[in-house]
Amino acid sequence: MLRLPPFRYHRPATIDEAVSLLGEYGDEALPVSGGTDLVPNMKHRLFEPRHLVALKGVGALKGIREEDGWLRIGAAETLTAVGSDPIARARFPALADAAGHVAGPQLRNMGTIGGNLCLDTRCTYYNQTEFWRGALGYCLKKDGTVCHVTRVGKKCVAAHSADTPPVLMVLDAVAVLVGPGGRRELPVRDFFVADGIANSRREPGEIVTEIRIPPTAAGRRAAYVKLRQRQAIDFPLLTVAVAADIEGDGTVRSIEGVVTALGSRPKELSGWREIAEGRRLDDEVVAELAGRAHQQCHPLENIIVDPDWRRAMVPVYVRRALEKVTT
Numbered sequence: 001m002l003r004l005p006p007f008r009y010h011r012p013a014t015i016d017e018a019v020s021l022l023g024e025y026g027d028e029a030l031p032v033s034g035g036t037d038l039v040p041n042m043k044h045r046l047f048e049p050r051h052l053v054a055l056k057g058v059g060a061l062k063g064i065r066e067e068d069g070w071l072r073i074g075a076a077e078t079l080t081a082v083g084s085d086p087i088a089r090a091r092f093p094a095l096a097d098a099a100g101h102v103a104g105p106q107l108r109n110m111g112t113i114g115g116n117l118c119l120d121t122r123c124t125y126y127n128q129t130e131f132w133r134g135a136l137g138y139c140l141k142k143d144g145t146v147c148h149v150t151r152v153g154k155k156c157v158a159a160h161s162a163d164t165p166p167v168l169m170v171l172d173a174v175a176v177l178v179g180p181g182g183r184r185e186l187p188v189r190d191f192f193v194a195d196g197i198a199n200s201r202r203e204p205g206e207i208v209t210e211i212r213i214p215p216t217a218a219g220r221r222a223a224y225v226k227l228r229q230r231q232a233i234d235f236p237l238l239t240v241a242v243a244a245d246i247e248g249d250g251t252v253r254s255i256e257g258v259v260t261a262l263g264s265r266p267k268e269l270s271g272w273r274e275i276a277e278g279r280r281l282d283d284e285v286v287a288e289l290a291g292r293a294h295q296q297c298h299p300l301e302n303i304i305v306d307p308d309w310r311r312a313m314v315p316v317y318v319r320r321a322l323e324k325v326t327t
């Protein structure tokens with residue numbers, strides 16, 4: 001049996017109280033929402049906070065509603081709530097779809113969208129018990145000095161593995177953060193950095209309080225597809241999110257795609273606009289877009305599935321996502 005390390009559990013009722021607790025205990029504290037990722041990670045001794053600051057009891061972090069045309073989702077809303085919310089489903093079905101693809105029903109009932117945005121990166125050599133990791137001499141991300149994936153490099157390339165961020169990126173969503181320095185907004189596109197050890201621009205002591213999707217995104221056609229070993233529970237081996245503005249006659253006005261589960265941040269595909277803008281999404285254009293994505297995606301051995309096969313799946317999943325957009 002894997003046991004949790006000892007910790008004190010704090011239940012703030014307001015955002016200010018949560019931020020103040022995180023400030024008071026500094027490096028010894030972490031925020032926890034559903035705990036579906038953090039608690040197993042604590043059992044694996046990947047994190048050993050002396051204080052957990054629970055966010056689920058903070059009323060201001062709840063609620064899914066429209067505000068001046070924006071869709072506002074409280075960070076502590078569960079993935080089940082996001083996936084089933086009538087407004088989210090009607091306006092942003094790709095987001096509801098992505099939320100519904102996380103893990104399995106029990107985990108979606110506990111796991112939150114804020115926790116999904118802040119999910120730790122994952123790697124075959126990291127998401128293991130302390131005993132397993134110790135037998136290998138640990139690794140750069142935690143307690144060690146070498147990376148078993150790159151072998152020579154001094155950089156962690158653990159995989160970004162969350163389902164909702166790629167869709168939030170193509171929908172131009174904004175994350176609202178509150179911390180010791182006050183409140184700030186950060187586009188989800190700029191939220192992630194290519195560092196597997198700490199892959200976001202969230203400062204220590206800051207919490208994500210809400211996610212906002214602009215009214216301009218509502219007219220876009222978006223889609224999400226996910227490759228995984230089983231159709232439930234499993235983290236992604238590859239995901240593709242696409243969004244396009246398409247005229248009534250089928251002409252593409254703008255298009256973009258994001259692929260994740262490759263490196264430490266979701267990858268925005270380049271060169272898509274040049275290929276598709278002003279053309280229809282017919283078989284020829286879809287094949288060109290899929291080929292362009294394939295050129296740019298180079299999966300690593302950070303996930304326990306053959307990287308060459310994952311790379312071969314990139315154009316397949318891009319085509320599937322584009323088919324969803326056109327239908």
Ligand SMILES: Cc1cc2nc3c(=O)[nH]c(=O)nc-3n(C[C@H](O)[C@H](O)[C@H](O)COP(=O)(O)OP(=O)(O)OC[C@H]3O[C@@H](n4cnc5c(N)ncnc54)[C@H](O)[C@@H]3O)c2cc1C
Pocket residue numbers: 030031032033034035036037038039040055075076079101102103104107110111112113114115116117118119120161162163164206207208209233234235236
């Ligand atoms: C078996 C299994 C399968 C899974 N499969 C998937 C999957 O397919 N796809 C997927 O995306 N995820 C998957 N997960 C991971 C997890 O369930 C989800 O990502 C979930 O959304 C995490 O949310 P949470 O509220 O439980 O986060 P927590 O576990 O509470 O927290 C996760 C991290 O985010 C931080 N955090 C949480 N909330 C905030 C906040 N508001 N502001 C700042 N920091 C915060 C925590 O400190 C912690 O570092 C899986 C987990 C398990 C155990």
Ligand code: SF4
Pocket residue numbers: 122123124125126139140141142146147148149150155156157158196302
């Ligand atoms: S990518 Fe390398 S450093 Fe990062 S978790 Fe995996 S083995 Fe460790």
